[in-house]
Each structure stands twice: as C-alpha cells, then as structure tokens.
Amino acid sequence: xxxxxxxxxxxxYLFILPTFVVMGIFVAGPxxxxxxxxxxxxxxxKNMFGLGNFFLLWQDDVFWxxxxxxxxxxxxxVFSRLMLSLSLALVLNSALTRFKTGxxxxxxxxxxxxxxxxxxxxxxxxxxxxxxxxxxxxxCGISSVNWLSDSKIVKFSVIAVEEWRWAGYxxxxxxxGLQAIPPELYEAAKIDGANRGQCFxxxxxxxxxxxxxxxxxxxxxxxxxxxxTPWLLTRGGPGYASMxxxxxxxxxxxxxxxxxxxxxxxxxxxxxxxxxxxxxGKIMGVxxxxxx
Amino acid sequence: MFxxxxxxxxILLSLYHVPIIIIAMVVIxxxxxxxxxxxxxxxxxxxxxxxxxxxxxxxxxxxxxxQRIPLQRYFLNSTxxxxxxxxxxxxxxxxxGFAFAKYNFPLQNILFIFILSTMMVPIHVLLVPxxxxxxxxxxxxxxxPLMIPFDRLPMGIFFMRQFIFFIPLELIDAARIxxxxxxxxxxxxxxxxxxxxxxxxGIFLGVFSWNAFLWPLVILNSESNYTLPIGIANFxxxxxxxxxxxxxxxxxxxxxxxxxxxxxxxxxxxxxxILLGSIKG
Numbered sequence: 001x002x003x004x005x006x007x008x009x010x011x012x013y014l015f016i017l018p019t020f021v022v023m024g025i026f027v028a029g030p031x032x033x034x035x036x037x038x039x040x041x042x043x044x045x046k047n048m049f050g051l052g053n054f055f056l057l058w059q060d061d062v063f064w065x066x067x068x069x070x071x072x073x074x075x076x077x078v079f080s081r082l083m084l085s086l087s088l089a090l091v092l093n094s095a096l097t098r099f100k101t102g103x104x105x106x107x108x109x110x111x112x113x114x115x116x117x118x119x120x121x122x123x124x125x126x127x128x129x130x131x132x133x134x135x136x137x138x139x140c141g142i143s144s145v146n147w148l149s150d151s152k153i154v155k156f157s158v159i160a161v162e163e164w165r166w167a168g169y170x171x172x173x174x175x176x177g178l179q180a181i182p183p184e185l186y187e188a189a190k191i192d193g194a195n196r197g198q199c200f201x202x203x204x205x206x207x208x209x210x211x212x213x214x215x216x217x218x219x220x221x222x223x224x225x226x227x228x229t230p231w232l233l234t235r236g237g238p239g240y241a242s243m244x245x246x247x248x249x250x251x252x253x254x255x256x257x258x259x260x261x262x263x264x265x266x267x268x269x270x271x272x273x274x275x276x277x278x279x280x281g282k283i284m285g286v287x288x289x290x291x292x
Numbered sequence: 293m294f295x296x297x298x299x300x301x302x303i304l305l306s307l308y309h310v311p312i313i314i315i316a317m318v319v320i321x322x323x324x325x326x327x328x329x330x331x332x333x334x335x336x337x338x339x340x341x342x343x344x345x346x347x348x349x350x351x352x353x354x355x356x357x358x359q360r361i362p363l364q365r366y367f368l369n370s371t372x373x374x375x376x377x378x379x380x381x382x383x384x385x386x387x388x389g390f391a392f393a394k395y396n397f398p399l400q401n402i403l404f405i406f407i408l409s410t411m412m413v414p415i416h417v418l419l420v421p422x423x424x425x426x427x428x429x430x431x432x433x434x435x436x437p438l439m440i441p442f443d444r445l446p447m448g449i450f451f452m453r454q455f456i457f458f459i460p461l462e463l464i465d466a467a468r469i470x471x472x473x474x475x476x477x478x479x480x481x482x483x484x485x486x487x488x489x490x491x492x493x494g495i496f497l498g499v500f501s502w503n504a505f506l507w508p509l510v511i512l513n514s515e516s517n518y519t520l521p522i523g524i525a526n527f528x529x530x531x532x533x534x535x536x537x538x539x540x541x542x543x544x545x546x547x548x549x550x551x552x553x554x555x556x557x558x559x560x561x562x563x564x565x566i567l568l569g570s571i572k573g
Contacts, residue, residue: 011474012395015387016403019445022384026442027410030421037421088315096308105559106316109323112551114503116521117544120528121322124329124537130338132325164319225414228505232525246416246506253420254510266417273414 038263053264063265065240066248067272069155070224073244074276076159077223078216084167085215086208089174104175108168115165115228122161123148123233148234151241158230158242165229170215177211178204213284220280224273245269330354330541337537353542360539363546365516366523370502371550373438373519377501378494381441381448386490388445389452390482394464411446419510426511433513438504444497455489456482495558499551520547 041052057063091097092104110118125132126147134144147157185203194202205212227246230236236243236251245265253262329337331349357363391397392404426432441448459482467477483490505521512518518526524543531540 007474008395009397012391012397015391015395015474015478019384019388019407019449020403022440022442022445023407023410025425026422026440027413027418030418030425031413033421033425034417091312096305097312098305098309103312103316107319109552110319112499112503112555113323113548114521115505116503116525116528117326117548118322120524120540120544121326123528123532124337125322125325127338130340132321132340132342135340135342164322168319221414225416227416232528249416249419250506250510254423259420259424262420263417266414266420269414270417274412277412 034263034266037260038267040260043260053260054268056261057264057268062240063245063248066243066245069240069242070226070244070246070272072155073159073226074220074223076155077162078219080159080163081167081170081219082212082215084163085170086174086212088167088171089178090204092171092175093178104172107171110165111169113165115232118161118165119229119232122157122164126157126233149238151238154234154238154242158226158233161229161233162223162226170218173211173215174208177208181207216284217277217280221273221277224269224276245272326541327545330538330545332538334535334538337535337541350538353538354546357539357542357546360536361523361527361543362516363523363543366518366520366547369435369517370520370547373435374498374501376439377441378498380439381444381497382490382494384441384445385448385452385493386456386483386486387478388449389454389456390478392449393453393456394459394461407446407449415443415507419506423510432511433517434511435517435519437511438501438508438519441497443507444500448493448497451493452486452489455486459485491558495554498554502551 038053039049039051041050042048088107092100092107097103124130128134128144128146128149131147133147138144146153148154181204185207186199189199189203224244225246226244227250230242230244231247231250234242236247240248246269249262249265249269252258252265328342328344328349330353331351332343333350333353336343336348388407392400422437423432426437431437463481463485464477467481472480503521504519505525508519508522509525512522515523515526524540524547527543528540
C-alpha cells in the first residue's frame with residue numbers, strides 16, 4: 001500500500017498527464033518544429049539553416065502590406081469594440097430600458113453564427129449592384145458604395161462585419177461588470193450632488209477598468225489572428241487590400257506550398273503578438289494586478 | 293398638468309428606445325434577410341425592391357440543398373467532431389483543473405505557467421508543422437485532428453481550476469476517509485459539483501467547435517469529410533456566380549440552427565459561465 005502522500009502525488013501527475021501529452025504533441029512539439037522549419041533555407045542553396053526566410057520576408061512588399069492591414073484592423077477593432085460593447089451594455093443595464101432580456105439575446109445572437117454564415121450574408125448585402133445596403137442608400141439619395149471591391153473601403157467593411165459578429169460577446173462581459181457595481185455608490189454620489197456624467201466618469205469607468213483591460217487584450221490578440229471574415233468575404237482582395245497576416249501565411253504555406261516561408265511568417269506573427277501583448281500589459285498595469 | 297407629465301414621460305421613454313430599436317434592427321436585419329432569402333427562388337435573391345410578401349415564399353430550397361451538396365454528411369461530421377471535442381475538453385479540463393486546484397505536487401506552479409503560456413501561441417504558427425505531422429501519421433483529411441481540443445484546453449483548465457478551487461476540502465477529505473480512490477473522488481464528488489461550470493464551458497466549446505473554420509480548412513480535403521462551415525463555404529465558392537443563392541441560404545440557416553437551439557435551451561448556464569470566468573479574474 002502506497003503512503004497517503006505518495007498516492008496523492010502520483011494521482012495528481014496522472015490527472016495532468018493526458019493534458020501534457022496533448023499539449024506536447026499538438027503545441028510544444030509543433031512550435032519547435034516551426035522554429036526549425038522557419039530557419040531551413042536548404043530549398044534555395046547549399047546552406048541548410050539560416051535566416052534566409054526572414055530576409056526574404058523583410059523584403060517582401062506584400063508582407064508589409066499585410067502587416068499594415070493587420071495593424072489597421074487591430075486599431076480599428078479595439079476602438080470600435082470598446083465603444084460598441086460598452087455602449088450596448090450601458091443601455092441594457094439602464095433602468096429606463098424595457099425588454100432587457102430580449103435585446104440582450106438579440107445583440108448576442110450573431111456570436112452563435114459561424115464566420116461562413118455571417119460572411120455569406122454580408123457578401124450579398126454588401127454587393128455593389130444588387131446588395132440591400134446600396135439599395136437603401138440609393139433610396140435615400142446616396143450613390144452606391146463599392147463595399148467589397150474598393151481597396152480603400154474594404155477594410156472598413158471587414159471590420160464592420162467583425163463588430164457585428166462579436167460586439168454582443170464583449171457586451172456580456174461589460175454587463176457582468178456593470179451589474180457588479182454596488183448601487184449604493186451611485187446613491188451616495190447623487191446625495192453629494194453628482195450628475196449622470198460625473199457618475200459615469202468617476203464611478204462606472206474606474207470600476208470597469210479590469211474588464212476594459214480584458215476586452216482590449218482579447219481584441220488586440222484576437223484581431224491579429226484574423227482570418228475567417230476577410231477570407232470568406234474577399235479572399236484578401238482586391239489585390240492585397242484586405243489581407244491580414246493570417247491569410248498571407250495560409251496562402252504562402254498551403255496555396256504556394258512554401259512551408260518554410262509560412263513558418264517564418266508564423267514566427268513573425270508570434271513575435272508581433274508577444275511584443276504587443278507585453279507592451280499593452282506594461283502600459284495598462286496588467287502584470288501588477290495579476291495573481292495566479 | 294398631471295396628465296401631461298404622464299404622457300410626456302411615455303413619449304420620452306419611446307424616444308429613448310428608438311436608437312436601441314434601430315441598432316437592434318441593424319443587428320437582426322442580415323439574419324432576417326437570409327432566412328427570408330432561403331424561402332425564395334434563386335433568381336429573386338437579388339431582386340430589388342425585395343419582395344417580402346409571404347405569398348412568394350417557396351419551401352423547395354430546403355430539400356433541394358440536400359441533393360446538391362451532401363449536407364447530411366456535413367452535419368454528421370460536424371456533430372461527431374463536436375461531441376468528441378467537447379467530451380475530451382471537459383474531461384481533461386476538469387481532471388487538470390482538479391489536480392491544480394486541490395493538490396500540491398512538485399513543479400506545480402511551473403507546470404501551470406507552462407500550460408497558460410501555450411495560450412499565447414497563435415494557431416497560425418502551428419498550422420504548418422501540425423499539417424506535416426498529421427500527414428506523417430496519416431491523420432490528414434480525417435476528422436481526428438479536429439477532435440483534439442489543444443487550442444482551448446489551457447483556457448478550460450484555467451476555468452475549471454478557478455471553479456474547483458472553491459469546493460471545500462472537507463468534502464474531499466471525508467471521501468478519502470471513507471476509502472475513495474483519488475479518481476473516485478473526481479468522479480463521485482468533483483464532477484457533480486462542477487455541473488454548472490461544465491455546462492457553461494461545454495456550450496461555449498460546442499458552439500466554437502461547430503463553427504470552427506481555419507483548422508478544418510487546413511486539414512480536410514475530400515468533400516465527404518468536410519464539416520459544415522467548410523462544406524458551405526465550398527458550396528458558396530462554387531455556385532456564387534449562379535442564381536442559386538436560395539439554396540446557399542437554406543444551407544446557412546440549417547447550419548446555424550443547432551448552436552441557436554442549444555443556446556436557447558441552455559442560455560442561463562452560458563451567461564453564468566462568462567460571469568464565473570471573468571469576475572473572479
């Protein structure tokens with residue numbers, strides 16, 4: 001019979017063993033393999049390993065276009081998501097609003113749809129000649145807009161679809177945060193003569209700070225990984241106008257078959273996300289408050 | 293004056309709701325559009341002004357889409373993948389969460405940080421090596437890689453650990469005194485208590501798995517193995533120039549039904565789940 005303590009320790013290792021096997025085979029191992037592959041330049045010359053793929057990447061204009069696109073997407077998404085989901089949550093939390101549960105379910109429903117369904121819907125609606133949106137604009141006297149084929153506008157269309165899909169999700173986070181604020185705080189403030197605006201800036205926002213940081217982190221890191229919506233709407237087009245780094249990686253690795261280059265792109269993306277994540281964490285004091 | 297104030301209040305309240313209703317319409321308009329679009333013949337999809345009278349609705353798109361693409365096959369594939377994925381994820385998350393929450397063992401903190409840090413790795417980095425690995429073990433173009441929850445397991449363990457942390461140690465010790473093996477403690481005590489957390493996590497992962505796109509896109513090749521999102525995306529790609537959007541919309545509506553149905557019946561657990569996860573930070 002094993003001693004009690006030994007039995008507990010062996011059991012705990014056994015409990016986490018399957019997880020580590022899965023993560024080892026599907027994440028840790030492939031990560032190392034990807035690092036190795038990204039450094040493999042045997043395809044081009046005699047040297048087996050070197051930084052050749054990364055040099056190629058540095059000189060690739062298409063990469064820089066996709067890099068710019070990704071940064072653009074991230075900035076737009078973080079900003080819009082914060083504005084939209086916070087506003088929706090404030091509205092749904094207000095005492096004035098009726099049918100709260102109904103509206104909440106409504107605003108949340110796009111989250112349940114797959115990217116394919118959402119993109120297919122918007123492909124039809126945003127169509128230049130036959131789309132419903134341009135039809136309404138025409139009825140109001142505004143001329144049709146080329147939502148998906150104009151390289152200056154297509155990125156906004158992608159962001160709009162993404163916000164339509166996900167604003168309801170982060171709205172729930174804010175709702176939870178708003179409902180956790182004790183109403184006594186507002187009562188006390190009102191007794192002291194605070195108006196609505198002061199209540200918002202001095203009570204609501206500071207207490208929502210952890211959730212604001214969480215939402216910014218989620219959107220920041222999540223939008224760098226953007227793939228589904230632009231792929232399904234325009235395949236990254238027109239040209240490379242709507243192509244984020246994710247699609248660039250997919251095209252190079254799986255359409256052109258250049259696995260090593262794809263890994264180099266992946267490593268670069270990883271680096272970008274890590275740097276941005278750490279920067280954002282430092283700026284917002286995430287690391288000060290985090291307790292494992 | 294009294295009547296006026298009452299009426300005024302009502303008018304103001306209605307005015308206040310107008311922007312909300314407009315936003316609600318913006319959110320629901322695309323969904324309504326394609327549900328209605330699925331009930332129209334293909335040549336009417338793009339006709340403007342849109343003909344919304346129920347008299348012009350047809351229902352033949354739904355049976356016909358099953359003949360054009362192997363939609364039942366896609367449903368079957370997606371369901372199998374989702375069930376196995378959620379089961380594995382819940383099982384491993386709860387086991388792992390239990391171990392990290394209620395046990396003390398050497399290297400515990402380092403191992404936990406290791407698991408958390410894998411969350412930082414974007415899946416794009418792993419696409420190529422995983423593709424090559426799956427090829428080597430002949431799992432390419434099968435459903436097996438889609439069933440492994442490697443992308444959400446760290447989050448699941450983190451979530452379950454938070455939840456299990458608050459289970460009183462006395463319960464576990466009492467079971468030990470009664471002679472329970474460690475696994476029995478997990479099975480008989482921890483699991484039943486975790487039901488709400490498991491339900492919330494399960495719904496979240498189920499919807500996520502049902503709608504997953506990039507990973508199946510990389511792994512699957514033959515049409516008979518496609519999951520729903522890939523199958524429909526393929527159908528759209530092949531037929532979008534033809535006036536057959538009614539069929540496409542019918543396929544979309546059908547594929548969107550299961551998550552909606554699951555959610556409608558279980559939404560209390562889902563919202564509870566997000567609250568559980570986020571407030572305790």
